[in-house]
Amino acid sequence: MIAELIQRNDVLPLQSGVLTRFHSRSPPGISVLDYLQRIAKHATLKPPILLSMVYYIDRLCASYPAFTITTLTVHRFLITAATVASKGLSDSFWNNSTYARVGGVKVTELALLELEFLHRVDWKIVPNPETLIDYYKGLIERNDRYIMEGDSIEELDELVEDEDEESDELDTPEQTESGIDADMKDRKEADLSNEET
Structure with a gap:
């Protein structure tokens, strides 16, 4: 291209x-x-x-x-x-x-x-996921060596929708705590309870 x-x-x-x-x-x-x-x-x-x-x-x-x-x-x-x-x-x-x-x-x-x-570009550098999917589809369609199956497109669309829903649900700090932080918190609590016994 x-x-x-x-x-x-x-x-x-x-x-x-x-x-x-x-x-x-x-x-x-x-x-x-x-x-x-x-x-x-x-x-x-x-x-x-x-x-x-x-x-x-x-x-x-x-x-x-x-x-x-x-x-x-x-x-x-x-x-x-x-x-x-x-x-x-x-x-x-x-x-x-x-x-x-x-x-x-x-x-x-x-x-x-x-x-x-x-x-x-007026500092606007983050394309929305749907735009990236459209560009991906366009690149695939332009190249004869690649074929995108219908299921792949549907999976990409579902992935974008899932990411949008997850980002809408993340409103409070408790909900945005990463898995690593939660694991470390659990380990600290376990260590403290082990020290007490």
């Missing part, structure tokens, strides 16, 4: 004076596929993060008409999107120096790219 966008956008004439922070002077020496695989491997990107990066293409293009995915913008966009998605959607993520090293950019440049991206 990204390759199709690049192929389509590369033939469009570049408007003079309309360069974005995402533009490189020349295309990097690494292919988009190799670059994406490098980021996914070394930044340990999970599927929801990768799907969110696809969503970010549409978000950024819609809110920033000067931006398009081309051979000159795709690499900087990908490392920026990976950084933003990881920080915004994951419980654990790397620091900017790690993302910069993986992406082959300077830390200060990545910080500026990240800030530009967040500003352009």
Whole structure:
């Protein structure tokens, strides 16, 4: 899909004076596929993060008409999107120096790219689960090598509904106590009762 966008956008004439922070002077020496695989491997990107990066293409293009995915913008966009998605959607993520090293950019440049991206999408970086499912379905439909069975779609929809219901039920601190915290609390109580006997 990204390759199709690049192929389509590369033939469009570049408007003079309309360069974005995402533009490189020349295309990097690494292919988009190799670059994406490098980021996914070394930044340990999970599927929801990768799907969110696809969503970010549409978000950024819609809110920033000067931006398009081309051979000159795709690499900087990908490392920026990976950084933003990881920080915004994951419980654990790397620091900017790690993302910069993986992406082959300077830390200060990545910080500026990240800030530009967040500003352009109005800091709205968390897609709702239904949107991610739609993007997933779209990617599957675009690729002849993959087939999504009807049951899989229904299971995804049920999973999203279950997560929404669970998040609605979590209103009080007692209800949001994690299983680990509850186990530790039970162990402490058991230890105290053992000490008393």
